[in-house]
Amino acid sequence: MKPFTRRTASTAAPAPPTAGLAAAVAPASVEVTPRMLRVGDGYAATLVVTGYPAEVGPAWLEPLLSWPGRLDLALHIDPLPAPIAAKRLRTQRARFESSRRADTEKGKLADPYVEAAADDAADLAGRLARGAAKLFRVGLYLTVHARTETELLDACAQVKAAAASTLIEVQPATWRHLPGWTTTLPLATDSLQMLRTMDTQALAAAFPLASADLPAPLPGDPATNGGVLYGINPDSSGIVWWDRWAQENHNSVVLARSGAGKSYFVKLDVLRNLYSGVVVSIVDPEDEYLRLADAVGGTVVRLGQPGVKINPLDLPVGDTRPDVLTRRGLFLHTFVAVLLGHQPPPTERAALDRAILAAYRSAGITADPATHHRPAPLLADLATTLRADADPAATQLAARLAPWTEGSFSDLFDAPTSTRPEGHLVVWSLRHLPDELRTVGTLLALDSIWRSVDTPGNRRLAVRRLVVVDEAWLLMRDGEGARFLFTMSKAGRKRNSGLSVITQDVADVLGTDLGMAVVSNAATQILLKQAPQAIDAVGDAFGLTVGERRMLLAARTGHGLLVSGSNRTAFESIGSPSEHALATTKPSELLDLDDPDDPDDDGEDL
Structure with missing residues (x-):
């Protein structure tokens, strides 16, 4: 009989697929104190939103999102099923009604806060019953980052002031800054569970999570490596x-x-x-x-300046495409229209088109690219060709071009181009x-x-x-x-x-x-x-x-x-x-x- 061979199975768990990524992006160390965290070379503290205003308007998170500093804001949303939401709302309304009756029996004046809360609960119950609203459990957390401990204390005070400007009350997560920090990381995990019930309208007013800065590339989009500083x-x-x-x-x-x-x-x-x-x-x-x-x-x-000349009839250097002469003729139509201040009438445009082709032929330039290296005619040559045309429209157009061919404005066009920069x-x-x-x-x-x-x-x-x-x-x-x-x-x-x-x-x-x-x-x-x-x-x-x-x-x-x-x-x-x-x-x-x-x-x- 052969002895049994005993094999020991490995109990090491396989590394999670994100282990390499976590090792690459995780901080070198995390030091936990009651009032803050030291994450790598910086400091961080988490603030929990514990009080909300009675009414909110559109983009009510904007003062926090536009705070000029490094601030991580996490909004955790957990929808409540309709039966559970209705049951909790009935319980809450019963408490409000009990408080109101107790005050009435004792002869006390009605508490305005209880009255307002009861009215709001009744309105919400009606919208919930009609399907016009839903309830959500919402947690709102803020993690403030700074380079030094002193800067962190100042930054937290500024964030509290920005939150107070919209009647939002925040409290530090004392002794719980490590769970608070992980809560504001993109892990979709709420380790603090400091939740508040909100309806659809109040929650929708927080969106979009607008920022005064340009958005970063979306996940999966390649990062841009170009661009310039605008300011x-x-x-x-x-x-x-x-x-x-x-x-x-x-x-x-x-x-x-x-x-x-x-x-x-x-x-x-x-x-x-x-x-x-x-x-x-x-x-x-x-x-x-x-x-x-x-x-x-x-x-x-x-x-x-004296000696600086531009010939609008020049052909592009090195362009051997077969339609070079045609495209140059089209530009000359635009050039003449700008000279005159308006588009010439059809008869003058026809005369101009004939004169353009004739002026290039007189200079030995045709549609053959082999002739395009020859000196181009000048604007004065084009006017001479127009005057030689028997069409009265051509003569009239030549006369209208006289200031730019032989008059006061001809200095810029009366010679071949002097430079090609x-x-x-x-x-x-x-x-x-x-x-x-x-x-x-x-x-x-x-x-x-x-x-x-x-x-x-x-x-x-x-x-x-x-x-x-x-x-x-x-x-x-x-x-x-x-x-x-x-x-x-x-x-x-x-x-x-x-x-x-x-x-x-x-x-x-x-x-x-x-x-x-x-x-x-x-x-x-x-x-x-x-x-x-x-x-x-x-x-x-x-x-x-x-x-x-x-x-x-x-x-x-x-x-x-x-x-x-x-x-x-x-x-x-x-x-x-x-x-x-x-x-x-x-x-x-x-x-x-x-x-x-x-x-x-x-x-x-x-």
Whole structure:
């Protein structure tokens, strides 16, 4: 016979699937004291809500959720079955009625608190019987965190004061701070069981659990690793960090009255995007971005200066697509319409189309990409072709174009393009252009920028590009210019580029269909201080609440509202001392800085 072999079974329990995660995220140590916990390098204390107001309004937890500090709020909800709820409510009503009868028999005056509680219980019993309400057992707990013991005591006092502002009474979980801490962790376990019965209406008023800060990514969503600092939240002292490149489109719109700080905010946004490797092009009507260009080694194109020429008939360099000439002809139709201030009549448009093709043929340029390297005709050549046309409409159109081909405004167009700017930052300065040419200058700058964005091949998709149009009302007041800007806002996302539209003339943007379309195609919307005359239009367009409208009317310089879909938060633009020196436009501060009009202080002037 073979002896039996005895085997000893292992009694070690298998490790739970979350053991590795718990070991990674759990604090190194937890020290328990009667008044607080020491969790790792910080301190924590739990407060239990023991008293509630008699009546609550919508978002009655907002004062606690917006407290400017680290606060974990846990709301444990346990529904009561209808039979149990009805039985407990009958018992409670019987107690109230017994107290009232006892006071009456003894000749005492009725207790107003008992009378109010009895009436509330009777009303709740009626709604419960009709199915209009349900009862829940609710526990509300707050865990306050701080770096030191002294800071924790101060933080707890502030939280108590915030709770008292809404008639909520809180008490510390003395000797029970460890169960209180675990109760506020995302474990769905109530270790304190300090519960209060609430009905559906009171509980629903606590939702949504709103916060003044932007929401964090939902569980399962990838964490964003990009974005730039927009500023701080004045309500919660939290950081407002926003990534325009992670939104459904990369466009933004900034609306504010003059002096509200919109240029300051945009300069900070440009600087911080440059840090991230974004290529930026800026249309600058008032030379506000020249110090910034000088600081980062950017390029400045001064339209209107002697020797600076732009030929609107230039073909895109390196673009070999078969429809290049057709698309250039369409742009020239837009260009002429902006020059004239309106769309020419059909007969003149037909004559213009014939003249465009004839002018390119005269220069030896056809639809064949092999001919596109030849020098392009000038605007004066186009006018000569129009005058040679036997159609009276062509002659009339040539006469209407005379100021820009041979008259007072021809200096910008009377020679081949003098520069093709490149670099990580290009600023198109319009300050030296006369007012009559600023709209045209903006269009030509955007056209040059768009040609750099709309290049064939996949290599362009590897570089993010940001196009900033300051004082966009120059284009928005013109129908064809607004249509060109709208096209850029629609097509930029597919080319990994974003458009930033900045304007102080809200009426020009919100008062037209194209302007509203540009705003609608901006996933990032920035509203700074608004004028009383424009607040109704802004509020209706962006769906602002009464409180948000009041905030924008009374906002200080640099304070505003970030709106993106359902997300909205207040913010204050802040910059480091070096950033502030580049972004400020206050005359008192500019006296201590270099003169921005000095050509020797700018970037590469072209």
